[in-house]
Amino acid sequence: MEMGNPRQKARLAMKESVPASLWLENENFVANLRSSLKHHPVATHPVIAALNRGAFNREQMKRIHLEYRHAIVQIFTDALLMAQYQTHQLERRLKPGSKMYARFLLTLNDLDEFGFQPGFDEYGYYRGNPYNAHYPLFERLLDELGISLEERQRYIPSNIAKQVRKCLEDTYNDLNLLTSLLAVAEQEVVLFSAPLRENIKAVEINVTSGYYVCHGTSDDVQAEANDDTHEDDLWYVLMQAITPAQYDDITKLCHKYCDLWVEFWDAQMNLLTVFSSRKKTTMVA
Numbered sequence: 001m002e003m004g005n006p007r008q009k010a011r012l013a014m015k016e017s018v019p020a021s022l023w024l025e026n027e028n029f030v031a032n033l034r035s036s037l038k039h040h041p042v043a044t045h046p047v048i049a050a051l052n053r054g055a056f057n058r059e060q061m062k063r064i065h066l067e068y069r070h071a072i073v074q075i076f077t078d079a080l081l082m083a084q085y086q087t088h089q090l091e092r093r094l095k096p097g098s099k100m101y102a103r104f105l106l107t108l109n110d111l112d113e114f115g116f117q118p119g120f121d122e123y124g125y126y127r128g129n130p131y132n133a134h135y136p137l138f139e140r141l142l143d144e145l146g147i148s149l150e151e152r153q154r155y156i157p158s159n160i161a162k163q164v165r166k167c168l169e170d171t172y173n174d175l176n177l178l179t180s181l182l183a184v185a186e187q188e189v190v191l192f193s194a195p196l197r198e199n200i201k202a203v204e205i206n207v208t209s210g211y212y213v214c215h216g217t218s219d220d221v222q223a224e225a226n227d228d229t230h231e232d233d234l235w236y237v238l239m240q241a242i243t244p245a246q247y248d249d250i251t252k253l254c255h256k257y258c259d260l261w262v263e264f265w266d267a268q269m270n271l272l273t274v275f276s277s278r279k280k281t282t283m284v285a
Contacts, residue, residue, distance in 0.1 A: 007233070010105035014240040017090075017098045026239040029247050033254060034235065037184065040258045043191060047265040050272065051195035054202025060271045061203055062145050064196075065138075070157035071164040071264060072185060073138050077113050079168055079182055080106065083237070086175040090241060102237045109230045112214065137211040144205050160263045167257050179238045180250045184257050186231035190217055192265075193227070 015023055037043075050056065056064065084106050087099040113135075116128035130136070142152065157165075168185065171177040197212035207213070207222075216225040242250065 007105065007108060007229075010101050010108075011233075011236050013101040014098075014105070014236055017094050017101060018240055022243065023239065025244060026242055029242070029244075030235050030239055033251055036251075037187065037254060037258060040255065040262075042188070042258045042261045042265070045191075045262060045265045047269050048191065048195045050269065051192070051199040054199050055272060056199050056203075056268075058145065058203040061199060062142075062147055063271060064268050065142060065145060066147065066152070066155050067157060067161045067264070067268065068196075069138065069142070069152075070155075071161045072168070072188070073135060075165060075169065076185065077110070077135065079172065079178060079185075080109060080113065082172045083175065083178050083182060083234075084110075086173070086178060087237075087241075089175045094240075098240070102240055105233050105237060109233060112226060112230070132214075134211065134214060137214065141200070141205070141211045144210075145203075158267055160260065160267050164257075164260045164264050167253075167260055171253070176238060176242050176246050176250060177253055179234055179241060180254050181257050183231050183234035183238065184254050186227050186234060188261055189215055189227045190231065193223075193225070194220060197222070 018026070084103050087102045087106075090099045090102065091097075111128075113133060114128070115130050115132035115134075115136075116126060117132075119127050121127045168178075168181050171181055193212060193215035194217075197207050197216070200212060201207045213223050214225050215227060216223040217228045218226050238250075
């Protein structure tokens with residue numbers, strides 16, 4: 001059996017597991033939802049421009065990364081693995097074995113997250129190293145920022161960081177809601193990874209390797225990332241899983257999650273206001 005094009009094969013198998021009329025209806029729903037999310041205020045949040053111009057100093061970037069860590073980085077693979085498990089829900093209405101097509105596709109995301117790379121090593125086995133898993137890479141970035149393990153353990157995240165995290169965690173038992181929010185989370189990574197990388201560079205941290213090299217879009221010449229492709233994969237999983245009865249709930253939840261991300265980035269922008277106010281007070285004194 002031909003083994004190439006695993007992503008395309010998984011997507012085709014998922015499409016073929018659903019009645020053609022339902023797949024078309026789901027495809028149209030997802031296309032309209034994605035279009036509406038592209039016009040959500042989070043997509044043009046002013047923090048993007050601020051990060052791109054390196055507006056945040058090192059102390060502010062420490063705070064931003066501790067917040068971001070709590071909101072999404074720590075739990076992303078938890079949520080992804082929960083989605084793989086919850087694909088068993090597909091077999092309530094689809095043929096036996098249908099869950100494996102979605103699990104196969106989600107595994108491509110897992111492999112990136114866990115530190116695997118395409119190809120074979122010198123022994124003809126998979127290439128990979130757990131030290132290149134994305135979460136440990138993020139922790140090493142915190143090392144470079146000068147954030148000690150004790151500071152990480154003592155850190156109390158803001159209420160908005162807690163809300164962003166809880167919004168995703170609350171969907172763990174529902175495949176459709178969870179997959180939707182994971183797709184939106186990938187969209188957030190696409191929107192904010194390159195700007196965060198630019199500001200990290202501005203505080204004199206090397207970005208030619210590590211966390212920000214593996215986050216962003218597949219056409220980013222400064223990265224080796226596939227977050228846009230993984231987002232597409234997650235929407236495919238959703239198209240296999242949903243029926244029209246869930247459309248409204250999914251739409252509302254995706255927009256709510258984006259609203260929370262707006263509040264999250266508003267809070268980060270406020271760091272600049274606080275810094276500016278302190279600077280003016282110091283100058284007057």
